[in-house]
Amino acid sequence: MSALQTFLLVVDHDKQEAKQIAERIAQDVESKKTSLIDVVQSLGEYINDDDAILRGKAVSYLTAVIRALPPKFLSRQQIQVLTTFFSDRIEDGGAVAGLETLQKLDRFNKALAEEVAQAIFEHFQELQSRSQSQRFQVYTLLNELMINHRAALHDMGDHSLVGIVDLMTGEKDPRNLMLVFSILKVVMMEWDVSNHAEVLFDSVYNYFPITFKPPPNDPYGITAVDLKGRLQDCISANSQFAPHAIPALLDKLDSTSPNVKKDALNALIACVKLYDPNTVSKYSITIWETLKFEILNAQEEFLSDLSLEVLSAIAQRLSEGVTQISDQLPLAQYLRPITKECSEQLQEPQQKQAKPAQLILSSVSAASAASFTLIVQTVVAPLLTIYQGADGIAKQRALLETFGVLFNAAIQVFGEWTTRDPEPTIDNPLLEFKDQFSDIFGQALMGVIKEEGSFRVSALKGFLRLSTLRNYFQDNEIGLFVQYLDEILLKEESVGRDDLKKEAIAALTEISKHKPRLILDITFPAFVATLPDSDDGSGSDYISTLETLAQISAEKDIFDTLVRRLLSKLNILLQKEQPGSVDYPRDILLTILYVMNQRKLDQDPNLDLYYDKIVVSLCRSATAAASGNAPNTILTEATVLDVLGKLCNLIIRSLPRSKQDEVAENVYTLFTPAEDFQPVPFSPSPSDNHRRTMIISTYLLASLPTDSKALPYSTPNMTPLLSDITTRCVAETSPATSLALLRHLALLANKFLPKTDLDQATTLLDTLLPATTLTTDLPFTLPPTTIQTIFWLSKALILRLAPKTTQILTTLLALLSSPDPTTSTTSARAFTILLHDDNVLSVPNGANIRLLSKQRVFTTLIPLMSTRIREVNTATSPQEPTASTTTHIKPAHLTALSGILSTIPPSLVMPELPTLLPLLLQSLDLQSADSTPVRAATLDTLSVIIRDNGVRVIDDCGHVQSLVSRLLSTAEHAPASGAVNTPRLRVGAIKCLFLLAQVPSGSGSDAPAVAKAGTLSPLLSVKNQVLRALLFVLDDPKRDVRKAAVDARAAWLRGVDDAPDENDD
């Protein structure tokens, strides 16, 4: 059997085998064992067969052989013969693939390409009727010709144009259309289409709008967006389409489907951007006349936005190359009806239609400097006239806002002072009105009745825009504005919500970015002058001044000046015998801290100065105060020391390593020689003031890098230091010093104690615990300070996930079962300490906080707590003699639980929910007054769970009914019954009820919380109960509770329904 016959037999079921046969023959041809002529001749008997399938297979054989030949093998003549052969038989299967192979060859030439194209166009009817994949082959061939031999097709002119259009007419397959559109786009852009513009346009426009929806699991991944994009490229490809395209697209705006309108508008934008300006100009007014309805009677906001984009794009195109403004410009003709319409709508600027008019002016005028100029020339003067004659504040205000819109456009066109782009060559047309604007806005801001807050805010915003507009106001004119703002902030009484003052501060902050000099020269002296030398405690006016200064000092120069001025104020205070209230120096430090927090300190050139003036110098002053050698006691106050500590912490963290080592040596000496100040650790009996310096020491310690070598008392090991601090923690009575010592201990154990020495800390922890804890039930009591120390030390170890973490947690839990109620409840409250995010033992301070620590604590504790509570529940039966002594145990566990929950991210809670939910419900059952925080924390946890996951998770645990009843009883205001439900609890409970009826925010799915398809809402059975109970809550004495109840009731009325919506999309 010949190779051909074998090929014909296998080609249908074994492509691989067929390919190998062809390759073998190709090798024979190559090695001259047989000739190409022989191969062609061997086809003889088949290619004239009546059976089209057989003919196709035979041609495929030849194609397969050619494909297997090396690219340079065929001679020009051979290619020519083969091309003619294939072209003649193009209607046979396999010929198209053969041609595609041939046209890739180097020796394939223009004349051949033309021949192939000719063959395709002649047989378009047969080709059209083929299957999708075969049509795809034809388009691919055409596309390849377009890429490799475009000149040949181009020279065919109208012939190829019509041929291609004929070929693709009726095509429906998205894959083929993608190719067709890209082939057609080339024709549209490069051919002379003048004879056939309409035919060509119609060939693609027939597909508009595209409503294609890809089938699920579409392997080709073609989306409607892809098709829309290519179609749009075709529609906008040639200006000669305009007479057909633009009216057709505008017609589509009559459609009722917003999606069709959207496609039409997008296509319009493309056309406007690509057609030549003369064409755009010709249709500009027609487009405006149609689009204006889309904007003035906006149906959907995105349609209005797209329409505005079309208008703006037209203005941009018509501005191209415009250097001289004249009213003969096409741009001017286009803008004339627009400004006319807008001016009419703006006659009554406070009415609804003024808004779209403002939008139109805004987007068209921002299109270019020329456009902006033409609009300003026609619009501004009449608006000013209306303003002069305006009879009401509402109208004036609306006009100010309209001007504001134009100022914004001006900023887009001409830039702000800080803008670096080159300026437009056209002068800013607003310059002509500069004095008028300055007057109007100045008067509106400062002249009218002071109570018209919102009016003045509008004026302020407009004035601010003009002040930041590049090269508009002179510095002295902006200075005037700055003075107005100062006056508002310093002289005026607060009114209402104080929006005006907030805006004034924001405006000064904005100006400080553009004109820092003006702020330094005008605002700074005015504000600093109002700061008193000392505060006698009578008033705290200085606070708002400090707040303002802090907010406007983000710029480097201003910041530097602020710090210097404030430090000198502070130093004066520190020298006074009678310095007045300590709040004032504290607030000064706080101001510096606030501004430093806002800035990137590590790049600040003045860092060394701050280190000397604040860290070193003020620490010395603090030790002097502690030893009683200072004129006053400001720096012995805990609150002042705390802020100072934070400030030092912030500065030291940005210092270079060498300076940090210097700080490390001075953690306890605080830069003071030994003869003047004795460090607190190992000091026999320091005074209260002396011990309080530990506040600063703790902040210094926190700021140091973990591997600081120079830490005092750390060699050979830290044990003596740790136990000294521990002893001080237990003995300390002043809360602030106590907190500092506890943090100090935690820092040492968490951050600086080497891993190998961890047992020192655990040993220390054991000495604090009573030996009896685990072994016997003997009553043991621990003083609160000891409990506190235990928990802080545990925190330090747990956060770094020390090897004994589980053991430590079990021990802590055992404290709750202490027969002594005080020990038990105090320990319960201390559980918050464990995972609470502390500001000192924190990641920015380099604390060793492992990512899994929270999860570890939670998953260890929850099962243990749950078991213990169940034990207690069953044990409190009448025959148990010790029942009365253990009633505090259950509340203690619930308190501890709420403490842990409040510090755990909700995502960790979810897996444990089935265990956790019964405990939470029991927490809600607590009724005593001191259980309020526990219940509040429980409600917070519940609300997060419900908000993120919806009612489903509660339903899955089977607790909907019991949860709802408890929430309702917590929501009740019933002073008569003795239940203590504070307003906060009532609001919390109602909020949970509200969230139950909402769609959960966490799930991305659109499944409503309430009724999933086919199933009834789990809330339905309690709906009536909830609605009835909430009816009484509507009469709660507290407004916030009533508000929450109104919202919850509305949510249940609206959201909880018998049947799922029929069409929820």
Next chain:
Amino acid sequence: MESAMQNSNPTILNIADLPTRLYPEPSGKSGTRRVGIFASTDSSVADPSNFAVSPYASAESDDDVNLMEEPIDEQEIYDLVSTISDPEHPISLGALAVVSLPDIEITPTLPEVPGSLVRTVTVLITPTITHCSLATVIGLGVRVRLEQSLPPRFRVDVRIKEGTHSTAEEVNKQLADKERVAAALENGTLMGVIAKMLETCQ
């Protein structure tokens, strides 16, 4: 909104100018005087009770504040109805001045019985134009909102403000007629419109 709008260009009040309740500053509380921008910078300093294990001593135990009654007043009614959307525009009734604070009144229903807690809320509606056929729908919306949001001891009376509507009497009759209101609320299309209006309520 397919049919032509009744009033396509009403005047709109600025949201900032609408009456709101001004909450008094949390004044006079020692230890919590920081309300300004420094509050976050200053966290946890003055109030170490977060960490202390002594009983939670926070504002929560402030019994005076908790026991102070805040009776339902006109502003509260205004807040309930002013955020309802107009059926024609996506704008609130407050911004369109359809409802306004001076046109809301709470009176004892039975002045002759001094101890009675029953109150009547009267809300007067000002349609944006005098021939607005949607006035009834707006009135109904206000009524539904109040009946859903007020305790049972409140009687709701919604009426068109005198001289602001050409067929005010007719509309008032409809709004006051319990039977007709109930019948209207059975009407699915009408309830759909009202539900849409109430969606924006805050």
